[in-house]
Amino acid sequence: MASQAVLRSIHLKSICSSCSLRELCLPIGLSPRDMEALEGLVHQRRTCRRGEHLYRAGVPFQSLFAIRSGFFKTYVIYEDGREQVTGFSMMGEMMGLDGISADTHSCNALALEDSEICEVPFAKLEELSRDLPSLQHHLHKMMSREIVRDHGVMLLLGSMRAEERLAAFLLNLSQRFQARGYSPDSFHLRMTREEIGSYLGLKLETVSRLFSKFHEDGLINVQNKYIEIKDLAGLRHLVGEQARPT
Amino acid sequence: MASQAVLRSIHLKSICSSCSLRELCLPIGLSPRDMEALEGLVHQRRTCRRGEHLYRAGVPFQSLFAIRSGFFKTYVIYEDGREQVTGFSMMGEMMGLDGISADTHSCNALALEDSEICEVPFAKLEELSRDLPSLQHHLHKMMSREIVRDHGVMLLLGSMRAEERLAAFLLNLSQRFQARGYSPDSFHLRMTREEIGSYLGLKLETVSRLFSKFHEDGLINVQNKYIEIKDLAGLRHLVGEQARPT
DNA sequence: CAATCTATTTGATATAGATCAAGATTCATG
DNA sequence: CATGAATCTTGATCTATATCAAATAGATTG
Numbered sequence: 001m002a003s004q005a006v007l008r009s010i011h012l013k014s015i016c017s018s019c020s021l022r023e024l025c026l027p028i029g030l031s032p033r034d035m036e037a038l039e040g041l042v043h044q045r046r047t048c049r050r051g052e053h054l055y056r057a058g059v060p061f062q063s064l065f066a067i068r069s070g071f072f073k074t075y076v077i078y079e080d081g082r083e084q085v086t087g088f089s090m091m092g093e094m095m096g097l098d099g100i101s102a103d104t105h106s107c108n109a110l111a112l113e114d115s116e117i118c119e120v121p122f123a124k125l126e127e128l129s130r131d132l133p134s135l136q137h138h139l140h141k142m143m144s145r146e147i148v149r150d151h152g153v154m155l156l157l158g159s160m161r162a163e164e165r166l167a168a169f170l171l172n173l174s175q176r177f178q179a180r181g182y183s184p185d186s187f188h189l190r191m192t193r194e195e196i197g198s199y200l201g202l203k204l205e206t207v208s209r210l211f212s213k214f215h216e217d218g219l220i221n222v223q224n225k226y227i228e229i230k231d232l233a234g235l236r237h238l239v240g241e242q243a244r245p246t
Numbered sequence: 247m248a249s250q251a252v253l254r255s256i257h258l259k260s261i262c263s264s265c266s267l268r269e270l271c272l273p274i275g276l277s278p279r280d281m282e283a284l285e286g287l288v289h290q291r292r293t294c295r296r297g298e299h300l301y302r303a304g305v306p307f308q309s310l311f312a313i314r315s316g317f318f319k320t321y322v323i324y325e326d327g328r329e330q331v332t333g334f335s336m337m338g339e340m341m342g343l344d345g346i347s348a349d350t351h352s353c354n355a356l357a358l359e360d361s362e363i364c365e366v367p368f369a370k371l372e373e374l375s376r377d378l379p380s381l382q383h384h385l386h387k388m389m390s391r392e393i394v395r396d397h398g399v400m401l402l403l404g405s406m407r408a409e410e411r412l413a414a415f416l417l418n419l420s421q422r423f424q425a426r427g428y429s430p431d432s433f434h435l436r437m438t439r440e441e442i443g444s445y446l447g448l449k450l451e452t453v454s455r456l457f458s459k460f461h462e463d464g465l466i467n468v469q470n471k472y473i474e475i476k477d478l479a480g481l482r483h484l485v486g487e488q489a490r491p492t
Numbered sequence: 493c494a495a496t497c498t499a500t501t502t503g504a505t506a507t508a509g510a511t512c513a514a515g516a517t518t519c520a521t522g
Numbered sequence: 523c524a525t526g527a528a529t530c531t532t533g534a535t536c537t538a539t540a541t542c543a544a545a546t547a548g549a550t551t552g
């Protein structure tokens with residue numbers, strides 16, 4: 001028992017420097033000293049089981065969460081109960097940036113599969129980033145990247161047709177899996193058709209029909225949640241080439 | 247001539263502490279000393295005439311821009327030329343946060359009326375915010391607020407009906423004018439029906455028809471770009487009460 | 493201030509995607 | 523591994539909003 005506790009503490013101490021995601025969540029070129037300071041900051045490594053909320057809208061904001069493994073959806077709920085999925089997050093991505101604004105989480109984060117996350121107390125991160133310019137700048141870039149990403153979703157929702165939206169969605173997933181060393185051509189969707197639909201501003205039936213159509217057209221293979229991209233160029237061509245004749 | 251230059255330099259020196267927008271773009275409770283440091287940083291106050299771009303997507307990112315007066319739209323253009331308006335900005339708001347992500351502006355900012363802006367070199371702002379925790383936190387809140395705002399637009403685009411979108415848009419404008427000491431009940435729209443439509447994911451004809459409908463229903467008066475809100479509660483009721491029977 | 497250009501309104505019609513419905517498949521649980 | 527609950531697929535139909543079109547109003551310019 002005692003040895004287990006020791007092992008865990010050793011493990012905790014070294015997570016950042018040995019983490020395969022460090023180039024995603026940490027600034028490059030951090031000195032060993034700085035790395036150590038940062039590791040002291042990540043005070044908790046937790047798991048979050050499928051179906052559990054990592055945080056909910058309205059609860060006090062304390063920490064950011066770096067995803068070590070697993071998959072999440074974030075969503076907002078409007079007064080009348082409408083749910084809008086605002087994003088899907090995977091390993092190496094940071095969640096919770098929206099909470100800084102009002103010291104309260106403004107959206108909900110739900111694990112779509114068993115996940116491991118690193119909790120980063122934000123006050124401490126701010127403090128440390130005052131001493132580490134590269135960390136400071138990295139944080140700013142992460143927040144800015146989130147803004148840019150959201151603008152992309154606005155473009156998708158505001159001016160793309162259903163086909164284009166789903167194609168763009170698949171291409172985005174493919175690209176993110178690839179960046180993490182997984183196959184860009186075949187992957188399991190972690191979310192339901194309804195969740196995809198919510199994200200893309202479509203109904204689940206429309207999403208399902210489009211998957212079938214893409215399959216018929218030889219662009220992809222679909223077998224329930226398992227996707228195989230057969231014609232990347234074809235998907236790319238679909239996005240952008242089919243503007244409505246405004 | 248010489249006296250003019252002196253006057254301008256005096257004016258420049260005191261802009262922040264005397265600016266009526268300081269509670270919008272600066273952290274509260276900044277000491278006079280800190281305020282002075284901040285003022286040294288805002289090295290340029292510029293004007294931007296109606297129809298001019300403040301910045302364009304693709305140009306190197308150097309500075310944030312605080313709007314002192316005027317009105318802007320920001321928009322992204324997709325490869326095939328589709329344009330999506332991502333937001334409208336007015337006095338006291340900060341633009342350009344999206345540029346931090348890739349050291350390049352990712353959207354275009356166009357003045358919809360003659361405007362005055364304060365240019366804030368971002369590298370210097372980062373530097374100063376290392377010494378001023380309240381400034382640092384303020385910057386983080388601004389970025390986070392932008393993310394939250396974008397999530398709101400995603401909700402609007404992804405799950406609201408046309409009527410609700412336009413009502414939400416008018417309510418948002420009204421609230422922002424009020425926060426700046428202007429009438430929340432009557433204002434001039436600075437943007438065209440087409441720009442509103444782009445922002446809301448609707449065609450300009452739909453926007454026009456909805457304005458007419460709101461007028462007939464006694465919710466607003468419209469006379470071209472001049473809007474009078476007659477029934478705030480009615481508009482509020484429209485948003486959220488009309489979910490599609492999903 | 494006439495001329496021209498741009499923005500807006502309104503009507504008629506078309507259509508992409510929603511809705512409704514019924515099976516079929518997959519998944520979770522005792 | 524059987525059984526009920528989710529989830530997904532597919533078809534038929536409906537509707538909100540787009541599209542097309544034309545007239546009007548407002549803004550800009552020489």
